[in-house]
Amino acid sequence: MIINHPILGPRDSAEFTYMGDAALLDRPDWQAKDALLQFVDYGYLRDNPAGPHIELWYHEQGDRSFLVVTRDTTTHQISSVKLASDVARGRGRSK
Amino acid sequence: MxxxxxxxxxxxxxxxxxxxxxxxxxxxxxxxxxxxxxxxxxxxxxxxxxxxxxxxxxxxxxxxxxxxxxxxxxxxxxxxxxxxxxxxxxxxxxxxxxxxxxxxxxxxxxxxxxxxxxFLTAGFYYKTFMWPAAFWEKVYEPIIRKAAGLGSISFEDDPDDYDRGFLHCDLLIIGAGPSGLAAALTAGRAGAQVILADEDYTMGGRLNSERFSLVDQSGADWAAKTVAELTSLPNVRVMARTTILGAFDHGIYGALERVSDHLAVPEVGKPRQILWRIYSKRSLLCAGATERPIAFENNDRPGIMLAGAMRSYANRWAVTAAHNVAIFTNNDDGHKTAADLHAAGVSIAAVVDIRQDAPLSEEYEVIAGGQVVNSNGRLGLTSIEVSLPDGNTRALPCGALGMSGGWNPNIHLTSHHRGHPVWNEKIAAFCPPDNGPAGLSVAGAALGNFTTAEALASGACQANAILKDLGIKQNKVVLPLAEDAPANMTPFWYVKGCSRAWLDQQNDVTVKDVKLSHQENFISVEHLKRYTTLGMGTDQGKTSNMGGLAIMAELTGKTIPEVGTTIFRPPYTPTAIGAFAGRDRGTDFRPTRKTPSHTWAEEQGAVFVEVGMWLRAQWFPQAGETHWRQSVDREVLATRNSVGICDVTTLGKIDVQGADAATFLNKIYCNGFAKLLVGKTRYGLMLREDGIAMDDGTAARLAEDHFVVTTTTANAVSVFRHMEFARQCLWPDLDVQLISTTEAWAQYAVAGPNARKLLKKVVDPEFDLSNDAFSIYGLRQYHCVRWTKSAFV
The missing domain is CATH 3.10.20.440 (2Fe-2S iron-sulphur cluster binding domain, sarcosine oxidase, alpha subunit, N-terminal domain)
Structure with a gap:
């Protein structure tokens, strides 16, 4: 597979480490009332869709960027690649 | 001889x-x-x-x-x-x-x-070796294992090297027959970066196997001339002896180049084989077609072969399997073999054509409407039995028989992404699917264009379409005129009433086995394959699958496309494991990391252990010590009573800098770091999100905005990965940067009551090691040496 890195251009997926579902970005608020339940979901539950899947790829053998990649699990077609830090900010994460 | x-x-x-x-x-x-x-x-x-x-x-x-x-x-x-x-x-x-x-x-x-x-029919093993259960491990399995398998291996290390390589191109052309060569010429002359790969050692495909000419030269001569021109072009890479094994994602193809298989020993410095990963913008499959046999009783004797192969042997290698040859065909192509062999001086016993309207010949006998119903000869063919249209049977002595049941396009790579082949009634064969791998086009016989003229034209046409897509100026190549006779064919898969008629010769699957499998209710073609082993083995049913499908279709009252095909998977042909391993064997399997004191430790006779790819000295045996406990006990006592030194360079070291460095460490450790004073070190414990301990180490504060974190040796990579995740994905706005400095610093632990005494000997007098100046968990930087004092190692 080839992942089109937003900064570096097309790179072979062999340079990356697959980090699974990008839902990892949505770390629950530990002070929420139902924090325990939320953390159980966050820690253990993942969707396993046949189709588009939003996932994290870590450019470990490259610039160490975490990328959010939208990949169809049935065709390996990649429809979008973004820097994870940008996506995280978009989801309201900051400091 | x-x-x-x-x-x-x-x-x-x-x-x-x-x-x-x-x-x-x-x-x-x-x-x-x-x-x-x-x-x-x-x-x-x-x-x-x-x-x-x-x-x-x-x-x-x-x-x-x-x-x-x-x-x-x-x-x-x-x-x-x-x-x-x-x-x-x-x-x-x-x-x-x-x-x-x-x-x-x-x-x-x-x-x-x-x-x-x-007794040994389909499913024999499943039915027979069930009882008694206790027999399986002791009796059945050893016997089956002894009988199973094909060749044997030497159990010695392969002395040759296998390499891996990476190539990039605009257009990868798979197969160098007429369509592949026409495509390469078109794209090559247009200036595109082209790779032309063919599994054969001589390029040209069927052009080398046929007798017809392209205008004023033989097909083989035209192929050689074309290959010479392509080789001279700097933008074309011509790769003979190279099999494209599989179509992978995003235009990536696997290829095996057999660099030295044709030599007794590889040349010095050359590998035996190279496994290439080819990155292509576009690709063109010109893999040609494979002839189909016809199933009849005892159709597996030595001397019975495909008619097209006979023609290759005669025209390319100047060889005939026997001097008296018969042909069994359902199409015009089979007659070509008879004509070529006859021209080469081989006697033709007869051409048996299942069609009543078969073309006749003046040179040899053609039995129109006949069928070969049996064969004789214990270790090689001696005669065939032919059923005549009038119902009589005639024995025909011959030393070889050529079978031609039509041709199947070699579409394997087009369904490597699960694309379903499309049935083409005209050639009674499966053609490439519409949903093949993205960027892959097909030309020539692989597309069902069986005449040479069609193959040349479709190769050039597809190449031009690809050039257009790539924005490269197209190029009109003048192609030589070539034969364009359609090969008329009447689909015919097996002779009625036959039972021990081989479909898959490698796995010994007969017509009878397919019928039995149907009788036992194996309806899916994938189940048929597993139950009878039809289409397994080193050839993956390249000559056998279609016959099985045709019989299944007949038994179920379906059409062949309704029965469907099994899915083709990489590799296209068998590939040595050594090629996949490449240079990653023995000590080269992964890197070896050595500490600064490695050579010294080696000289002292240290026993090493591998941790996180590091070789770490575990203990230093001395003369007379026969058990590791003796060495370790001595070292422990020496440290407790005096002083011991340990090379701990293998510990992970991560440099953390930025205005929010302290805030960041506060978040990733379960204990606090915000209040750690500059010049102090603190032990830290990291937890996973579910509260389970992940790693521990120390963090030393060198400045307000500068920490050095240590990790355990084994987790150095995963902790760094986790910290990057936290920095980029959880708190993207923190002002903090991470650098792994594991290999940038040598690290030694000095322990024991005499530790200070020892250190005093190696530092300058002005460096104060007293408890007042250098307190517990204190941190000092002196020239390019950092000292920490801790109760944790």
């Missing part, structure tokens, strides 16, 4: 005679021969035994689709099993052995299995 089956002409070099051995007996062939063509030249038709019934078998094909003539090549550490004699290039001194026999090839003791064929 003389080459009594050698004909005139051909593309072999008669000035170079090569000696080789088969089953211990010496023979001679010529440069340009394959092992199979050289054996046929020497009148060797018997080349192996079948897998299950140990029936005598000869060569069926002239290419990589070969199911029968698979052999063990070479001796000693280079011995390799299951190699197809049809693709093995002959070299001087080659030794080959037949496989799958007990005793000699002519008298195989396991041939008794053939007598019990009524």
């Amino acid at each position: 003389s080459q009594i089956n050698r004909l005139g002409g051909g593309q072999i070099d008669r000035t170079k005679t090569l000696d080789f051995k088969f089953d211990g007996k010496s023979y001679q062939g010529h440069d340009g021969d394959t092992l199979a063509s050289a054996l046929l030249a020497n009148n060797v038709r018997l080349m192996g035994r079948s897998f299950k019934y140990h029936r005598p078998r000869g060569v069926l094909t002239a290419g990589s689709e070969e199911p029968n003539a698979i052999m063990e090549l070479r001796d000693g550490a280079r011995q390799e099993p299951n190699t197809r004699a049809t693709t093995a290039e002959l070299f001087g001194g080659l030794t080959a052995k037949s496989q799958n026999k007990m005793g000699s090839l002519r008298f195989d003791f396991m041939a008794i299995n053939d007598r019990f064929s009524n």
Whole structure:
């Protein structure tokens, strides 16, 4: 597979480490009332869709960027690649 | 022994005679021969035994689709099993052995299995070895294991190197027959970056196997001339002996180049094979087509082969399997073989054509509306039985029989991404699917364009369409005029009433087995494959699958496309594991990391342990110590009572800098770091999100905005990965940067009551090591040395 890195251009997926579902970005608020339940979901539950899947790829053998990649699990077609830090900010994460 | 089956002409070099051995007996062939063509030249038709019934078998094909003539090549550490004699290039001194026999090839003791064929039908193992259960491990399995498998391995290390390489191109052309060459010429002259790969050692595909000419030159000459031009173009890479194994994602193809398989020993500095990863913008499949056999009773005797292969042997290698040959065909192409062999001086016993309106010949007999219903000859064909249209049967003596049941496009790569092949009624074969791998086009016989003129034209046309897509100026190449006769064909898969008629010769699957499997309710074609083993093995059913599908279709009352095909998967042809391993063998399997004191430790006779790819000195045995506990106990006591030094460079070290460095560490450790004073070190524990301990180490504060974190040796990579995740994905706005400095700093732990005394000897006097100046968990930087004092190692 080839992942089109937003900064570096097309790179072979062999340079990356697959980090699974990008839902990892949505770390629950530990002070929420139902924090325990939320953390159980966050820690253990993942969707396993046949189709588009939003996932994290870590450019470990490259610039160490975490990328959010939208990949169809049935065709390996990649429809979008973004820097994870940008996506995280978009989801309201900051400091 | 003389080459009594050698004909005139051909593309072999008669000035170079090569000696080789088969089953211990010496023979001679010529440069340009394959092992199979050289054996046929020497009148060797018997080349192996079948897998299950140990029936005598000869060569069926002239290419990589070969199911029968698979052999063990070479001796000693280079011995390799299951190699197809049809693709093995002959070299001087080659030794080959037949496989799958007990005793000699002519008298195989396991041939008794053939007598019990009524019991050894499809599903025999599943039905027979069920009871008693206790028998499985002790009795059945050892016997089956002994009987199973094909060739044997040497159990020695392969002395050759295997490499891996990476290539990039605009257009990858797979196959260098007429369509591939026309495409390469078109794209190459237009200036595109082209890779042209072909599994054969001589490019040209069927052009080398046919007698017709392209205007004023032979097909082989045109191919050679074209390849020479392509080789001269700097933007074209011509790769012979290179098989494209599979179509992977995003235009990536796997390719195996057999650099030295045709040599007794690779040249110095050259690998045996290279596994290439080819990154292509576009690709064009020009893989040609494979001929289909026809199933009839006892159709597996040595001497019975595909008619197109016979033509290859005659025209390319100047060889005939026998001097009296019959043809069994359902199409016009079979007649070409008869004409070519006749022209080469081979006597044609008859052409048996299932069609009433078969084209007749003045030179030899054509039996229109006839069928071959049986064959005779224990170790090789001696005669066939032909049923005539009038209902009589006639015996026809012959030493070889060419079968032609039509041709199947080689569409394998087009369904590597699960694309479903499309049935083409006109050629009664599956053609490439519409939903093949993105960027892959198909041309020539692989697309069902079977005439040479069609192949040339479609290759050029597809190449131009690709050039247009890539924004490269198109190029009109003038192609030579070529034969354009449609090969009329009437689909015919098997002779009615036959039972021991082989569909899959490698796995000994007969028409009877397919019928039995249907009778036992195996309806899906994938189940048929697993139950009967049809289409498994080294040839993956390249010559056999269609026959099985046709019979299944008939039994179920469906059409062939309704029955469907099994899915093709990579690799296209068998590939040595060594090629996948490449250079990653032995100590090169992964990097070895050595500490700064490694050489010294080695000199002291240290025993090393591998941790996180590091070699770490575990203990230092001294004279007289016979057990590791003796060495370790001595070292522990020395440290407790005096002083000990340990090289802890292997610990992970991560430099953390930025205005929010302290905030960041506060978040990733379960204990606090915000209040850690500059010049102090603190122990830290990291937890996973579910509260389980992940790693521990120390963090030292060098400045307000500068920390150094240590990790355990084994978790250095995963902790750094986790910290990057936290920095980029959880708190993207924190002002903090991370650098792994594990290998930038040597690290030593000095412990024991005399630690300070020892250190005093190595530091300058002004460096105060007193408790007041250098307190517990204190941190000092002195020149390029950092000192921490801690109660944790």
